[in-house]
Amino acid sequence: YCTLDRRADPWELLVSTILAAQCTDARVNQIVPALFAEFPDSEAFAESTPEEIEPWIKTCGIFRNKAKSIHGAARALHERFGGAVPDNLVDLESLPGVGRKTANLILGECFGRPAIVVDTHCSRISQLLGLTAERTPLGIERELQEVLPPEHWIGWGHYMVEHGRNLCVSGRPQCGDCALVPYCAYALSESDESPER
Numbered sequence: 001y002c003t004l005d006r007r008a009d010p011w012e013l014l015v016s017t018i019l020a021a022q023c024t025d026a027r028v029n030q031i032v033p034a035l036f037a038e039f040p041d042s043e044a045f046a047e048s049t050p051e052e053i054e055p056w057i058k059t060c061g062i063f064r065n066k067a068k069s070i071h072g073a074a075r076a077l078h079e080r081f082g083g084a085v086p087d088n089l090v091d092l093e094s095l096p097g098v099g100r101k102t103a104n105l106i107l108g109e110c111f112g113r114p115a116i117v118v119d120t121h122c123s124r125i126s127q128l129l130g131l132t133a134e135r136t137p138l139g140i141e142r143e144l145q146e147v148l149p150p151e152h153w154i155g156w157g158h159y160m161v162e163h164g165r166n167l168c169v170s171g172r173p174q175c176g177d178c179a180l181v182p183y184c185a186y187a188l189s190e191s192d193e194s195p196e197r
Contacts, residue, residue, distance in 0.1 A: 002025070002105065002109065002158055002161070003025040003026070003029075004016045004017070004020065004025050004028060004029065005029045005032065006029075006032055006036070007109050007110070008109075008110065009110070010084075010085035010087075010106055010110040010111070011041065011042045011077075011085050012032070012036065013105065013106055013109060013110055014073060014085060014095070014098065014102065014106055015032070015035070015036075015045075015070055015073075016028050016032055017098075017102045017105060017106070018066055018069050018070055018073070018097045018098070018102070019031070019032070019057060019060045019066055019070075020060075021062070021066070022061050022062060023060045023061050027059060027060060028060060030059075031056065031057060031059060031060060034056060035053075035056045035057065038056055039053070039056075042073075042074045042077050042078065042083060042085075043074070043078060043083060045070055045071060045073075045074035046071070046074035046075045046077070046078045048071065049071065050064070050067040050068045050070075050071045051067070053067040053070055053071060054067045057070075066097070068096070068097075069096045069097025069098075070097065072095075072096030072097065073095040073096050073097055073098060076094070076095050076096065077095070080094075085106065085110070087107065087111045087113070088107075089103050089104070089107065089115075092106060092107070100118075100137065100138065100141075101117055101118060101119060101137065103115075104116060104117045104118075104141075104154075104157075105117045105154075105157075108153065108154030108157075109154065114150035114151070114153045114154070115153055115154055116141045116144050116145060116148070116153040116154070116156060116157055117154070117157030117158075118137040118138075118140050118141045118144075118157065119157065119160075119161060120164075120170075121160045121161045121163070121164030121165065122140070122144075122156070122157050122160040122161070122164075123137065123140050124164065124168075124170060125160045125163060125164055125168050126140055126143075126144060126160065127140075128168065128173070128184060128185065128186035128187075129180065129183065129184050129185060129186070130184070130185030130186075131143065131144060131147055132144060144156065163180075168180075173186070173187075175187045175190065
């Protein structure tokens with residue numbers, strides 16, 4: 001699940017999610033208190049420069065690109081959205097550094113909108129379970145929307161991350177300890193049992 005500490009405020013989650021790319025949530029959680037003390041809101045980020053943001057995020061990797069994305073997103077919020085993080089997919093995805101995964105996370109976590117976050121864990125495990133044959137995140141999201149009730153969409157992504165990190169680990173799933181085995185196409189194909197049709 002999302003282990004970023006800053007999840008309630010849409011702007012703070014947006015920044016934290018940009019920082020989490022190719023970085024751990026734990027590292028992001030270490031640096032954001034000082035970052036948000038220096039830049040307390042999106043306006044402060046918009047009035048800064050990427051170069052002023054960089055020293056605060058250096059330990060998150062690809063920090064120059066992330067600083068540009070954060071600065072660009074902050075400016076876009078103030079130029080196009082009155083300083084508020086938009087609450088719809090199209091406008092969120094128009095922000096620098098925000099793709100569909102980040103947009104869906106913000107919609108689900110901050111705005112309570114039905115949204116499925118398809119990351120590598122969600123993709124891999126949903127395929128193993130036999131819930132999707134799709135290979136693209138958008139295709140997987142659409143197929144999952146057909147089989148999961150909307151009120152469970154955001155939770156599904158979080159559960160898949162937790163499950164993928166701790167039990168259904170890539171390359172070495174611990175099927176013997178998994179409660180989903182009776183429903184898992186992969187586990188059933190690996191055992192002597194065959195799935196009921």
